[in-house]
Amino acid sequence: MSPSQLAPFINAASNEEAFIEQEFHAGHEAHRRQVSPPPVASATASSIVDFWRNAGAAMWFAKDAGFDRDFRERFLNAHEAAVRGELEDWPVTPHGALALVILLDQFPRNAFRGTPRMYATDAMAREAATAAIDAGHDEAMGELRLFFYLPFGHSEDVVDQERSVALARALGEPNLSHAKGHREIVRRFGRFPHRNPILGRAMTAEEQQFLDDGGYAG
Numbered sequence: 001m002s003p004s005q006l007a008p009f010i011n012a013a014s015n016e017e018a019f020i021e022q023e024f025h026a027g028h029e030a031h032r033r034q035v036s037p038p039p040v041a042s043a044t045a046s047s048i049v050d051f052w053r054n055a056g057a058a059m060w061f062a063k064d065a066g067f068d069r070d071f072r073e074r075f076l077n078a079h080e081a082a083v084r085g086e087l088e089d090w091p092v093t094p095h096g097a098l099a100l101v102i103l104l105d106q107f108p109r110n111a112f113r114g115t116p117r118m119y120a121t122d123a124m125a126r127e128a129a130t131a132a133i134d135a136g137h138d139e140a141m142g143e144l145r146l147f148f149y150l151p152f153g154h155s156e157d158v159v160d161q162e163r164s165v166a167l168a169r170a171l172g173e174p175n176l177s178h179a180k181g182h183r184e185i186v187r188r189f190g191r192f193p194h195r196n197p198i199l200g201r202a203m204t205a206e207e208q209q210f211l212d213d214g215g216y217a218g
Contacts (some may be wrong), residue, residue, distance in 0.1 A: 011111055043078040045090050045099035051075075052102055053144060060106075063113070072111035079103045079111065083121060094140035096130035098147060105151045116199055125151040127162065133167075146171060153182045156191045185216055194218040 053190040090096030105125035129151040138145040152164035161183035168179035193207035
């Protein structure tokens with residue numbers, strides 16, 4: 001068969017391949033939309049607490065890019081709403097109060113890892129945690145009450161660190177030892193040295209030696 005006779009078949013095959021590729025990408029995009037995280041309208045306090053509970057200790061303190069991305073995509077809008085003060089009704093219940101603290105304290109540490117934004121809402125988190133503890137909400141959340149206490153352990157103020165240790169006593173080990181370790185760092189340096197590069201702070205020789213010797217690095 002001559003080239004001119006083959007041309008219609010070649011063109012038909014090319015068109016079919018193009019159609020298949022187009023359909024594949026369309027189907028992939030439709031699937032991506034189906035499995036995309038819910039918008040903020042459906043990011044309820046319960047959905048945040050359930051997500052965090054189901055993640056478990058294996059992910060709570062791990063550095064996992066996939067988990068960070070999933071957390072960010074699901075709840076970024078809710079975090080930003082919390083920052084704007086739009087979730088003021090959440091803290092009336094234990095679940096709502098915990099969800100708010102998670103959005104302000106834990107979420108940034110995953111979603112904005114390695115950037116100053118990790119710590120931008122720490123003060124808001126401590127304020128929310130203080131109100132929740134004063135209301136007794138921590139007593140209703142079982143093992144998850146730890147996350148009402150961590151905002152104080154994340155502070156670079158020694159007064160907050162003392163409160164962190166006092167709260168951790170009710171949790172026992174290993175939480176109490178972790179809280180004491182954080183307190184000692186802040187007592188010694190007045191801050192967490194591992195944050196210096198992230199926040200653009202100059203590192204002292206003593207701080208660098210502490211990190212070089214295997215001191216807490218976040």
